[in-house]
Amino acid sequence: MSPMNPSLSLALSAIAVSLLSTFGAIAAVGSGQQAVIDHYVAAAKASDPAFKGFSADRGKAFFLAKHTANPDTPSCSTCHTTDPKQMGQTRVGKPIDPMAVSVSPQRFTDLDKVELWFRRNCNTVLGRECTALEKGDYVTFLANQ
């Protein structure tokens, strides 16, 4: 391989850093999760032409946020706990596998299943369906956990 022009190398690095800061550490996301994220990218672009990419930080804030629609289930973390690498528990005591993909590699690889649980749990916790941006941020956060 021939030595790369230093200024070209620098420019490529800058582009790479810029992409990473926009999309988080998506380079590490598995192909199954990436396919689900790509679905939400398309949906987010369709609803907002100015869509700039998902944010793991926004996803984390959403995961921990407290809502008012349902006092019994104010947050994702009510059942999933505030640490997505830990086991969760349903309201009747049934264990829930961790949401973090590093611990549960099968998470977010089946779009139908992901959509089923977003529909149910967003209705339960927020009293409405979630937006494509919220779903994409959430998956991006947990795919990087």
Add this chain to the structure above:
Amino acid sequence: MVRHLFLGTALGTFVAAVMLASAWADGAGGIVPIAASTSAQETFNKQCGACHMAYPPVFLPARSWKAITNDLAHHFGEDASLDKATTKIIADYLMANAADRAPGVPEGVLRGIGPGDAPLRITDTPFWNSVHGNISATMFERPEVKTKSNCLGCHEGN
């Protein structure tokens, strides 16, 4: 897991038979399978069992299961809705194996439930209360139990 002598003996004998869910004791004392499709039971176990124990349908009358499966979007404070086809498979399975439809169900299971009553919780039935009446509230509040709805917090099963 806490094991109580009471749960492990007299009650356990009855509940163990009931909790097989797909089976019921026949007249000769053996266990015979209920004539429900296995795939329907698997669908029920997978979908309903994702959040809670797949409660044995024999503990409620068919009209209760109909009411429950008719409004899964408002299921004890949670949206548990499924697509129409899956909901029908589960509803048909639960109703076919309900207390008033499954063969050989002891009369006691339906005792005190009027013909117009459709209790939505097994724990609201006179039968459930008659066999759990002497258990203190603190037993149900233990961390491994949490709620009366968590049968497996005390009972063997899956």
